Amino acid sequence: MLRLVFFAPALLLVLLFVAYPVFATIGVSLFSSDGSFVGFGNYGTVLGSPDTANLNGFPKPPPYGTLIHNAIWIGIHLPLSLFLGLWLALVLRDVKGASWIKTAIFIGMVTPLIVGGILMLYLYDGNIGVVPSFFNLIGVQSLATGWLQHPVTLLFGLIFGSVWLWTGFSLIVYSAGLTTIPKDYWEAAKVDGTSTFRMFTRVTFPLLKPMTIVVITMTILWELKIFDLVFGATNPQGGVGGAADVLGLQMYRYAFVQLPANVGAAAAVATFLSILTMVATVATLRYMVKR
């Protein structure tokens, strides 16, 4: 029984400040602002709201709604950061001073994401921004304006900016993964005269599968939960016309910014977001077990 002391403090803190609030949020999501029970009504309202999904008249510039924005985020950010990190990990094996390069790229991972958001101002500002200045330099005037002031460049600018901040993660995980593969594998393949590309698709990439699963899971979770970056780069509304609005921000705005607050809808957004993260985690974990 004395052994309970090992678990008691942890269980107490987790129950009070993590587990109970999770269930309480589900509870809140079932009630309307005036306190009447509405069942899944808030979910219907939220999912049917143009804040969440708004594709009427597509193709058109953003906003497309938070859910679609998060989906676009995953669609662009996941493959770009994953393959960029993997490619760098492969290339850097033979580069002198690779550890310095990895360090430089990993700085984005230790930077507070709210500062990451503020960095977007200095990256995309029309006057002093690195990106517009660069496009001005090479004579592409259409992209030499402030990116954050236009819905299209705002959304995609932030996504590309987040690739820049996050690529360090897949680089580090893949670099560590590559060190666990015995050199004999490549040497054997080389002796057989296998091409570099075939070697990658047939040997290296399959051997890196555990790392790929880790990178995919963690990256999707990161993309679903994205909040600070958008908040720092724009405002609680998600920038011009809400073009960079995301689920995390939508929840915060419903509960803590807009007047009157709509905690029921906010809790519904939070629960919905949690379901998405659960599905992503369980799907990848099952994949891992099947392996």
Next chain:
Amino acid sequence: MIHVFAWALAIAWLFPFVGLLMASFRPIPEIIGGWWNFGQFSPTLDKFGSAFSKIGTGLGNSVLIAVPGTLIPMFVATLAGYGFARFSFPVRDYLFLTIVLLMTIPQQMVAIPIFRIMLGLGLANTVSSLILLHSAWGLPWIILFMRNFISSLPKEVEEAARVDGASDFKVFFRIVLPMALPALGAVAVLQFMWVWNDFFFAVLLCPATVSCMPATVALIRTIGRFEFDPGLLAAGSVLVMLVPVAMYAVLQRYYIRGMVGWTIKG
């Protein structure tokens, strides 16, 4: 060839950070059209002085929150991690799995009840509320990390000590804790970084009170973004990111060990 390219890419990767740095210590008119214009170059530390006077309290609060917000969950989670690794009891694995699954929950999922609980406890707008919350929030991943690490340690020493009549606590404090120090180093740097960098919980529990707001919130609230002074905001941002970046530069191997060990073993 590939060397040149890799190095060029790494340098290009740092361009936005250099841009922020340039904006923090050069007058803004000098860097219009790109920070690489050095026609005029008059560096000054003025902006850092005024930024520090605005967010100095915030930086102090960040330390006050992040130090206990790291040490408390480290200790609590190592106790539990040891329990999960070494004691067997019914429902142990389900309990462990549940705690691990809580790791994936977004912060938004607890925001409304946490806000109410802290109001109820009279802790709203205090540093203590953030210490408590971060201590609890850090537990799932640290329990997972420490349980995995302790499982990988040899049992023999513990068993020998037990034969000599040592209690569970003696075994934990005299044998397990010292052996776990390398893992605890990795936990410490990551948890400290996450608490320091956190913005959501901070803006939830201390959105507007200077006496409790950590540096991340102070940066937004006291320097602001609209009709803002770009030089001041840049200097403030540099100050806020200085601590995690400097820590990373010095303690790099712990970060890699923590990140990779935690993700791959997990």
